[in-house]
Amino acid sequence: MNILPLFPRAVGLEKVNFISTLERDHLLSYENKLQPNYGNRLTVNTHLLDDKELTNLKQNLESVLNNFFYEVYKTKQCKLYITQSWLNFTEKDEFHHQHWHPNSFMSGVLYLQTIPDDRIEFISHLEYLNFFEFDSEENTPFNTKRRWKSVEDNTLILFPSNMKHEVKRNTSSTTRISLAFNSFVKGTLGKPEQLKELNL
Secondary structure: OOOOOOOOOOOEEEEOOOOOHHHHHHHHHHHHOEEEOOOOEEEOOOEHHHOHHHHHHHHHHHHHHHHHHHHHHOOOOEEEEEEEEEEEEEOOOOOEEEEOOOOOOEEEEEEEEOOOOOEEEEEOOHHHHOOOOOOOOOOOOOOOOEEEEEOOOOEEEEEEOOOEEEEOOOOOOOOEEEEEEEEEEEEEEOOHHHOOOEEO
């Protein structure tokens, strides 16, 4: 029988080389300007990419973001722009709690410093909607409730903001450092003759 994976969700994964030493140093200068998060710490400044020193980095990230957006949605009606950006610092025995990103369309994470066997784990909405538990002999795209992606330094991952995700406890002595950001739509959605037009 042909089994079709209908309605998949797109996650983008790319190794980037456009972050400069000066940009990295500027980001890491925020290491002493942190606030507690659930399980780890994040920067007090949640609009880091608005710093003038990071103008090029923001443009490069938005370029990759919009290439991904076009490949998934095949529309030139609108574009995405970064709305918020911050650093996550996860020390030994810390973790990044299970969460999603409200008030955002697409989110991204750029990994500046990873740990051994580093990864991000995504949780399927089926974990909350499926009331039946089976002892499956193997994971398939149809029965798995969690998928993970390995990451390393300079990996950029993009995903729908309403996808729940988490990072397990850091058991190494290396600090895990990532730049996270949210985005939203700018432009025109829908057609006026169909009474669906929305200008943003």
